[in-house]
Amino acid sequence: xxxxxxxxxxxxxxxxxxxxxxxxxxxxxxxxxxxxxxxxxxxxxxxxxxxxxxxxxxxxxxxxxxxxxxxxx
Numbered sequence: 001x002x003x004x005x006x007x008x009x010x011x012x013x014x015x016x017x018x019x020x021x022x023x024x025x026x027x028x029x030x031x032x033x034x035x036x037x038x039x040x041x042x043x044x045x046x047x048x049x050x051x052x053x054x055x056x057x058x059x060x061x062x063x064x065x066x067x068x069x070x071x072x073x
Contacts, residue, residue: 003066014057015043022048 002008015023022042029036042048058065 006064009058009063014054017061018049018057020049 012023012026022039025039026036026043029039055065
């Protein structure tokens with residue numbers, strides 16, 4: 001659910017913005033195929049970028065990480 005006045009991050013927006021070579025491979029591979037799942041596995045387990053890079057990209061592009069009150073620890 002989006003917060004009024006805010007825009008939600010779109011899936012793989014960061015990957016596309018930084019022109020990740022793995023994302024480019026995904027874009028060229030038909031979704032749902034074994035090849036697609038193999039390339040997607042790289043993103044899931046062996047991403048070539050760090051959460052630090054991703055987090056700082058979010059900040060530089062005006063994103064804020066929010067959490068609904070009463071969730072988490």
